[in-house]
Amino acid sequence: MTTQVPRAGETPQLPAAGSSTPGVALAGARFPGGPTLPDFDPMSLSRVVAQLANELFAAPIPAAGAPSPADGSALAAAPSGPSAPSAPLPPSSPASPAPTSANVPVASGVGDVDPRSPFDAPLDFSAITAPSDPFAGQGFDPALSLPLSLLDPRAPSPELPLPAPQGPPASPAVPTFDAFEISPTSDPSIRSLGNAPFDANVLKREFPILNEPVRGKRLVWLDNAATTQKPQTVIDRLSHFYEHENSNIHRAAHTLAARATDAYESARESVRRFLNAPSTREIVFVRGTTEGINLIAQSWGRRNVGPGDEIVISWLEHHANIVPWQMLCSEKGARLRVAPVDDRGQVILEEYEKLLGPKTKLVSFTQVSNALGTVNPLAEVIGMAKAHGVPVLVDGAQGAPHLGFDAPASGADFYAFSGHKLYGPTGIGVLWAKREHLEAMPPWQGGGDMIRSVGFDKTTFAPPPAKFEAGTPAIAQAIGLGAAVAWLQEIGVGAAIAHEREIVAYAEAALREVPGLRFVGTPRERSGAISFLLGDVHPHDVATIVDRHGVAVRAGHHCAQPVMKRYGIAATVRASFGVYSTREDVDALVGALLAAQEVFA
């Protein structure tokens, strides 16, 4: 017999708003009550045996009869529309200093952490023993339908604000630091490039693609929020893996398996160090930010969110931090609440705080807005959530590459980021979660590598992180990501932050001089990205023209349609920066924008 097992990575096709056939694609996806494991495959026996060997390491397993998640049948509780932004908007205070706690301090020290691989680490945590039906309640409900009222905010779309005069432009030469002090020249983690301090022009030479003409022009890559280019060291690391180490991991006695496993696990250690996490047990490799958030929604969310509960996000979120919660809310009869943003593109903290209450089960905020570049005041956001005992997920897709993240110091519970936005490969990302959460959470995908033992009557799961890494992972990509975070730390996250601030400040000042250019979002604290409109030239036309001048920017809604709607527009032009961005890149952008204006003059 064949049991239909939906692959958890497969996002069901969402029905369009108003579709009369919601969830058709999902019908039949619910697990039947009978046997819940796929047909026995004799070929997998050796894997099972290998996994059983892991039990040698295992501590006694407390039979934690995992409580069945709340029944998801109570659906159709339409999430309310997002709260309207408070009007009148709080006066923007141009000269006010950036909030001192807006950034989570970046720690470069390892601290007293356990540097050993998870397989050496003391196994003082328990595996979950599956209840007789480990997947009970985990099927998608065929009635899944997404009330998309979120995307139709009942709030007025204010006029696009003109960039407010912001006092004297920050002197780019003297970057200021908020919560932490980094002196670019004294940070010991800064790589000495000869005797020179951080020099983006020198750094650029490490990126083959940035040294290759595109259409006969020097490539000016200002689409870093979409993906970053890769340094030679990351490219070499991938080749090295395939040339010298390629094997599946964790499950064979031969030499290459050991090499591959070592490399994979040391990548986990590199990521642990990057996040300053206390243990590699807390580092789960996923496909990217999107998968990390979906993992939390499907595993933690399904167990902890029930009818009437609320999840709080912000209006700045990327679709990846909206849709998984809509799916969860729709399934559970829970409600998605959205903290509004002011005209500058900053979350209105007072309004956010009002959304928190006894029904709030989770807060999920982005560290940095990919569409506007806003840095969220995470310390406040997390502090307010904690005051209500609410766990917090931070979407680090844009934050990790540009600000770093100190996981334990942040107070957050979950953090997700993507390798490809951090100078690493595509197809790999990281979910960090506090150990107690990972231990309590049920697995979300079943398969090899995530089990301790499999029997038809009982399956026990491996401890985290393996519990969440079913199947053969993206081994080479994980190793490449390890190389990327190590590379970034070698440069010095602090130095990178300082450099990018300088470039962003320079770019803001330079763009302000372009006639007819209007910023979309003028946050006090900005990182990585600047969104704007050029007169009434459509962003797509702008992007095409500047591309012909060798400048790659993005035009569109940046997967953040609610933000666009907040400003009453469909699209912006977005220039986004990275460690290798230079003033020359900004100058090239400005020149190309002037050329675009000429075409449409």
Add this chain to the structure above:
Amino acid sequence: MSELSDLYQEVVLDHGKRPRNYGPLDGATHHAEGLNPLCGDHLTVFARVEDGVVREARFAGDGCAISKASASVMTGLVKGRTQAEVDALYERFHALVTEGPVAAGDPESLGKLAVFGGVHDYPARVKCASLAWHTLRAALRGEGAPVSTE
């Protein structure tokens, strides 16, 4: 390599800035919505068809210069044509924007469509140029659901 001026020809810029046949059409017998989810372009195309012939066509909505110019030129060109003639014209337009002027055949009979001869060099913009056509054809076929380029 083509020049930007091949894409943004004077006529294209002019139609993009001052689109003809813009606004709703009274007495429309057909209409459809077209959407390019990637860039947010959003058009509605209206047509009044009598005796199998398009008597009038107009469009409304928002988009980039290429999509507006294409809608503007198209609504002018299809007047007086049967659905079969519209389809035939579309085939030539499609060849023009995906493969270039040579594939599109006789430039004379292309008429005003020839101004889109530069589009094929800009693969990212083919959808912009085609949106209005897809939408019109959906309207003429009487399809209710919005057309999407994705």
